[in-house]
Amino acid sequence: MNKPNERKLTIARAMAEAVAQEMRVDPSVFVMGEDIGKLGGVYGNTRGLLEEFGAERIRDTPISETAFIGAAVGAAQDGMRPVVELMFVDFFGVCFDAIYNLMAKNIYFSGGNFKVPMVLMTSTGGGYSDAGQHSQCLYGTFAHLPGMKVVCPSNAYDAKGLMTAAMRDDSPVVYMYHKSLQGMGWLATEPGATVHTPEESYTLEIGKAKVVREGTDVTIVSVGMGVHHALKAAAQLEEKGTSAEVVDLVSLVPLDRDTIRKSVAKTGRLIVVDEDYMSYGVSGEVIASVTEHDISVLKAAPKRVAYPDVPIPFARVMEQYCLPNPDKIVAAFDGMNAA
Amino acid sequence: MAPTREQQHWMYRNMVTSRKFEEAIAGIYFEGKTPVFSMADGPIPGEMHLSDGQEPVAVGVCAHLNAGDVVTATHRPHHQAIAKGVDLDKMAAEIFGKKTGLSGGRGGHMHLFDADVNFACSGIIAQGMGPAVGAALSRKMQNKPGVAVAFVGEGAVNQGGWHEAMNLAATWNLPFVCVIEDNAWGISVSKEDSTAISNNAERASAYGMPGIRIADNDPYAIFEAAGEAISQAREGNGPSLIEVETYRLAGHFMGDAEGYRPEGEKDALFEKDPIPKMRAKMLADGMAGEAELETIEAEAAARVEAAIKFARDSADPAPEDALTSVFA
């Protein structure tokens, strides 16, 4: 329940507020990316920053991702704390070398003698018919490659705390925000992401999952938008007398395997919801985290509700057919019991 | 080399068709998306990038191409597709996400593919360059005729992939032409704020190829420069670069409030609308009579109307069609 004195923010505003607060106290923080200045970011997460901090620290870039993400690595190693935006995660292809061969490896190659304190923020997700080059999540792709922390908030409170933690971290952090959670009206907006967000600066521990709903019969693990599907599915299941626990991973790297295991040990059943492609991804990793640790906790085979292994189609009917949703989660649970 | 009377009529027809097509799309796009703009809803969901104002570039270049030549287009592809002869009914249906669309609704507006006229798109900036250069290489290796043209925006010229492809095309002396549509804006970032030089045609010299910049969106000058570049390429004399000063009369995408544009810029652009300008010139030069132009305009309107009706009347794909066409 919201109390009258509670201030609710969208994720976009929570992100911008975290950046602003950190920039006020740390002159080494600066932001760069495409359309992050006057436009305030396509997803609103840098709104108001140009007005307060000016074009030196809020820097619009050319469409030159390889160069500016590489430049962020160099600036980070040289004492700055850049926050860079890759507008859509789908665009990583033109600049991935700077990300996984430089940003993610220079700490290791230098034996820890260089720090790479940068944040790479990027939008994920579909559901609004923008087709296969603008709708992917690619969580697994980023989480698979060592050397970068990967976080993905499902609500504004977490978004703010994670952003502050990411900016203070001496390692590179990939900050993935789902478009439908940004609170931008023009995208299929999930109201559940707009929550109470304290005014003061605070951090959220990177690598810590949250049990966002307690239950006893099945654990539904997800991240980002999937958490909201999971919560809706849990409400549907409750009507049918099933008590579902929902785990929000919050961070993909490091992955909080303990919280997942504890929950599944309690419920005995596991469903993983992932808007990223099914194979070789987060869903498989979560299931492996449980099964290779102690398979005896499971009362049924785990299930995945994930995006099928096809590029994302434009037409609404086809895309909606592929996306995870609460009904598919409920069906997964029913299938689990039938088996 | 000035366009013949017949070529001028073709150019004008395609410019008008493109404009009317965009007007039709613009009229439909907000259906179901209001009162609060919701990109996901309506008969045409997703992003929509219109090319109003940029038509002269497409027609001036494509007037020299045939179906066998290769074009790679951008995220703003409608004018280029129309000028290249992409099937208008199937293109409209694709933009509506229908089963009858070019790709059965898989691609949508930023990913138009028509194998019949060798037309392809990418929504990733500058990523049409490599495939166009590859098509040019393939033509050369197979001793097949034809050229490949990559259209890009002026913002794309700052991508690494653009430079790499330019170097390949020049090193291998390929039948390739890069056409830059310089509308001065990459979303909200001006060319001035993103690009170290004002004339991208000068970059051609870095690759040892000819480069030319054409002022003021002039379809005749574009026609002439493209004719020269494409015939050079066809004759085996290698690639070239053309940058055209053009105008984006609409926002970057539909729903763009354009707060980044300096006050008054838009009004001034509308005064330069290339379609009435070309119309007036054709009349003044005696290249067409009023009645002929009206016929062209009426035919274009009818053609667009039919395509939109085809798209509206077509069925949605089956949802599970999403799982097909992943492999050949």
Ligand SMILES: Cc1ncc(C[n+]2csc(CCOP(=O)(O)OP(=O)(O)O)c2C)c(N)n1
């Ligand atoms: C690699 C990549 N980076 C960023 C984008 C996002 N984006 C789409 S259009 C655009 C601006 C393109 O400007 P320009 O090339 O000048 O073409 P215009 O939109 O003006 O036609 C940007 C940054 C993208 N699609 N691909």
